[in-house]
Amino acid sequence: MITLDSISKSFGGTYAVKDISLAVGNGEIFGLVGPNGAGKTTTIRMMTGLLRPDEGKIIIGAYDIVAEPIKAKSILGYVPDKSFLYEKLTAREFLAFISSIYNVEKSEALTRMERLLELFGIKDIEDELVESFSQGMRQRLLFTAALIHNPAVLLIDEPFMGLDPFGVRMLKGVIRDLSSRGITIFLATHSLHIAEELCNRVGFINKGSLVAIKNSEEIKNIEGGLEGLFLRMGS
Amino acid sequence: MLTLLIKPKILSVKNSVNTRIVMRRLPFVAIGAGFWILFYIGTYKVLDYVRGIEFFGEMLSGKLFSMTFFSLLGFLILSNIITAISSFYLSRDIPFFLSKPIEMRDIIRLKSFETILNSSWMVMSFIPPVFIAYGVSYNAPLNYYITVFAAFMMFILITAGLGIIIAHILTRLFPAKRSRDILLGLGIILFLALYFILKSVVPHDISKPEDFVDSIIRFKTDSFLLPSYWITEAISPLLKNQKSDIFYLLILFSNSAFFLLLSAITGNKLYRSNIERIQPSGKSAGKFLRSFYPERNMALIYKDTKIFFRDTGQWSQVFIIGALIMVYIYNFKSIPMDAIAGLSPFIRELMVLINMVLAGMVLSAVAARFLYTSVSLEGEAFWVIRTAPVDMSGFLWSKLLYACIPVSLLIVFLVFVTNLAMNVSGILMSTSVATTLMLCISVSGLGTGFGAIYPKFKYENIASVSMSLGGMAFMLIAFSVVIVTLSLEAWIFYLHRIKLVSGFSWQSTLCAVLILLINTVAFYLPMRIGQRRLQENSGVI
Numbered sequence: 001m002i003t004l005d006s007i008s009k010s011f012g013g014t015y016a017v018k019d020i021s022l023a024v025g026n027g028e029i030f031g032l033v034g035p036n037g038a039g040k041t042t043t044i045r046m047m048t049g050l051l052r053p054d055e056g057k058i059i060i061g062a063y064d065i066v067a068e069p070i071k072a073k074s075i076l077g078y079v080p081d082k083s084f085l086y087e088k089l090t091a092r093e094f095l096a097f098i099s100s101i102y103n104v105e106k107s108e109a110l111t112r113m114e115r116l117l118e119l120f121g122i123k124d125i126e127d128e129l130v131e132s133f134s135q136g137m138r139q140r141l142l143f144t145a146a147l148i149h150n151p152a153v154l155l156i157d158e159p160f161m162g163l164d165p166f167g168v169r170m171l172k173g174v175i176r177d178l179s180s181r182g183i184t185i186f187l188a189t190h191s192l193h194i195a196e197e198l199c200n201r202v203g204f205i206n207k208g209s210l211v212a213i214k215n216s217e218e219i220k221n222i223e224g225g226l227e228g229l230f231l232r233m234g235s
Numbered sequence: 236m237l238t239l240l241i242k243p244k245i246l247s248v249k250n251s252v253n254t255r256i257v258m259r260r261l262p263f264v265a266i267g268a269g270f271w272i273l274f275y276i277g278t279y280k281v282l283d284y285v286r287g288i289e290f291f292g293e294m295l296s297g298k299l300f301s302m303t304f305f306s307l308l309g310f311l312i313l314s315n316i317i318t319a320i321s322s323f324y325l326s327r328d329i330p331f332f333l334s335k336p337i338e339m340r341d342i343i344r345l346k347s348f349e350t351i352l353n354s355s356w357m358v359m360s361f362i363p364p365v366f367i368a369y370g371v372s373y374n375a376p377l378n379y380y381i382t383v384f385a386a387f388m389m390f391i392l393i394t395a396g397l398g399i400i401i402a403h404i405l406t407r408l409f410p411a412k413r414s415r416d417i418l419l420g421l422g423i424i425l426f427l428a429l430y431f432i433l434k435s436v437v438p439h440d441i442s443k444p445e446d447f448v449d450s451i452i453r454f455k456t457d458s459f460l461l462p463s464y465w466i467t468e469a470i471s472p473l474l475k476n477q478k479s480d481i482f483y484l485l486i487l488f489s490n491s492a493f494f495l496l497l498s499a500i501t502g503n504k505l506y507r508s509n510i511e512r513i514q515p516s517g518k519s520a521g522k523f524l525r526s527f528y529p530e531r532n533m534a535l536i537y538k539d540t541k542i543f544f545r546d547t548g549q550w551s552q553v554f555i556i557g558a559l560i561m562v563y564i565y566n567f568k569s570i571p572m573d574a575i576a577g578l579s580p581f582i583r584e585l586m587v588l589i590n591m592v593l594a595g596m597v598l599s600a601v602a603a604r605f606l607y608t609s610v611s612l613e614g615e616a617f618w619v620i621r622t623a624p625v626d627m628s629g630f631l632w633s634k635l636l637y638a639c640i641p642v643s644l645l646i647v648f649l650v651f652v653t654n655l656a657m658n659v660s661g662i663l664m665s666t667s668v669a670t671t672l673m674l675c676i677s678v679s680g681l682g683t684g685f686g687a688i689y690p691k692f693k694y695e696n697i698a699s700v701s702m703s704l705g706g707m708a709f710m711l712i713a714f715s716v717v718i719v720t721l722s723l724e725a726w727i728f729y730l731h732r733i734k735l736v737s738g739f740s741w742q743s744t745l746c747a748v749l750i751l752l753i754n755t756v757a758f759y760l761p762m763r764i765g766q767r768r769l770q771e772n773s774g775v776i
Contacts, residue, residue, distance in 0.1 A: 050621050085616050086616050096529075098619070100534035103624075
């Protein structure tokens with residue numbers, strides 16, 4: 001469902017991402033972990049079309065994100081690490097706007113809106129302006145917006161940012177459920193225990209290069225688990 | 236401490252300046268310099284003409300000088316109130332400063348400094364040609380230029396002090412979290428003030444030229460209580476090679492110190508509690524059109540319209556534009572057309588042309604505020620559009636329609652009403668309305684495209700985007716399109732009505748083709764480049 005084929009990206013002559021290749025299958029939860037500045041966010045931003053790779057190809061579903069951006073984006077859901085939103089819209093208006101630009105039919109959009117607002121626990125504040133939302137509420141709204149058009153691929157940068165323990169638990173359940181329904185999840189995170197708990201496979205990125213990919217079975221057999229591996233690779 | 240607090244802003248500017256950016260902005264600087272020179276020449280010519288009028292010349296020239304300061308007084312106070320509300324209460328860095336061990340008085344000093352700078356830089360940039368034109372016309376000594384600079388700085392400080400005090404009090408008076416009401420109140424005060432000023436100072440009978448001149452002379456800008464009077468009195472003697480009146484300079488100095496001090500005292504008393512009152516929390520937006528679900532093509536326009544009415548930062552300047560338009564229509568209504576019609580056979584046509592030039596000026600300014608900023612309005616939430624299946628061409632067109640329709644309606648209405656006030660009808664009315672509509676469309680495309688070529692997604696207040704270097708450059712280019720179009724149209728008129736050329740003329744055909752070509756290019760080219768830039772420059776947000 002996701003293919004990264006030798007992608008590279010540099011800023012001012014310095015590689016932020018260098019020659020990364022990987023493939024993620026249908027319904028798989030893939031985690032990208034690495035130290036600060038390793039290239040996780042740059043990789044995800046290239047996959048969303050926010051940045052263009054200098055070299056290589058990114059295929060989402062059957063579409064090249066550079067050559068066929070509209071088709072690729074229509075099957076993508078994205079939750080960024082920074083929650084910049086339209087502050088003067090209410091949560092409900094924001095969701096209606098997102099549904100419209102993804103061409104979701106009205107009655108279908110309203111049904112999904114109700115279900116997702118309930119699921120993410122923001123139904124009771126749906127008519128409040130986003131500007132008054134806490135970080136955790138914004139994160140919940142971002143997830144709601146990313147799922148409103150039933151994406152085939154969900155890209156998440158730091159999924160648990162600002163969430164309380166209830167939120168974290170709920171979100172873990174949602175991610176597992178989405179995966180079981182065939183939705184491909186690609187997440188970048190610092191939370192190693194969550195990556196270890198949720199992901200089918202984990203990729204380690206350091207200084208822009210993908211240094212290793214381990215599946216959950218392999219991680220279990222590593223001394224010190226994911227954290228031990230992370231510390232050894234990151235050093 | 237103030238130096239320390241300002242340092243991050245200075246460093247940010249320093250770090251963002253590099254050769255590439257300087258080279259990219261160089262054309263804008265050149266356009267600004269060109270406009271500066273034209274402004275100087277224009278002021279000098281007007282002054283030369285006014286001073287040459289028998290009996291009234293010198294008096295009118297002095298009156299124009301004091302009217303300039305009187306207008307600047309009103310403009311700067313209003314600009315300072317709006318900027319102070321934004322800088323003191325809506326800035327993003329406020330939570331950062333409040334959470335640090337910084338004395339409140341230092342934050343107030345920093346915010347006052349920002350207010351003064353942001354509210355008056357435009358006036359400070361474009362007023363020198365007027366002062367220089369006066370100096371050259373009167374052959375004033377060097378002392379004049381030094382005094383005018385010092386006096387104007389003090390004048391600016393007085394208006395800033397007043398603006399900041401009013402901003403604190405307004406924020407205090409109105410209920411918590413209602414900055415929208417504060418500005419609404421401000422707008423009503425402004426309209427009432429303008430209405431009464433105009434009603435009281437302009438005589439009812441201005442049907443004769445003498446009465447018209449008399450009404451300008453009697454325009455009461457010279458109350459000794461006004462700072463505009465003090466600065467006029469401090470500078471005027473120097474124009475005539477007389478000694479400056481030190482009394483008025485001292486008044487300006489003491490009042491600038493007084494109002495700054497009073498603004499600091501007001502800030503110390505009110506700022507802390509005001510800032511707590513305006514924090515957003517659980518604010519419901521009402522349920523107006525809650526169930527409305529826009530189609531894909533309308534979604535962006537619907538979203539932008541909704542945000543526009545909720546965001547005070549976006550519509551606060553509507554008041555300034557509203558006041559300008561009111562004064563504009565009033566002025567045209569006051570023109571003694573019957574009295575001046577005898578001066579030349581084509582005076583009505585000339586007035587229609589002047590009206591269109593002025594409307595073009597308003598169009599450029601309004602387009603800078605609403606069309607040039609329309610792409611930047613997305614702010615840092617632009618990632619939502621960039622990651623959605625939205626075609627950039629469709630995005631730009633929706634931005635164009637969002638602002639083009641109201642702006643065009645406003646400007647066409649303005650020309651239509653002022654034409655009616657001058658008893659213009661027939662071909663003259665239809666040509667001027669059609670030309671205005673064409674200019675509205677081409678300038679709208681120019682503004683939207685320019686805004687996409689030079690977007691600024693990180694801003695404190697959207698008004699600051701239109702006042703940026705790119706915004707100013709757009710305004711000047713838009714006005715140039717207006718001037719070239721109207722000059723060509725005037726040439727066609729000249730050929731057929733004054734030179735009495737009848738039938739086909741290659742010159743008028745060429746002019747008509749050029750008009751269409753210039754307006755098509757002004758509309759299409761920036762839209763095309765802007766679309767490509769948004770599509771290709773993926774690092775834009």
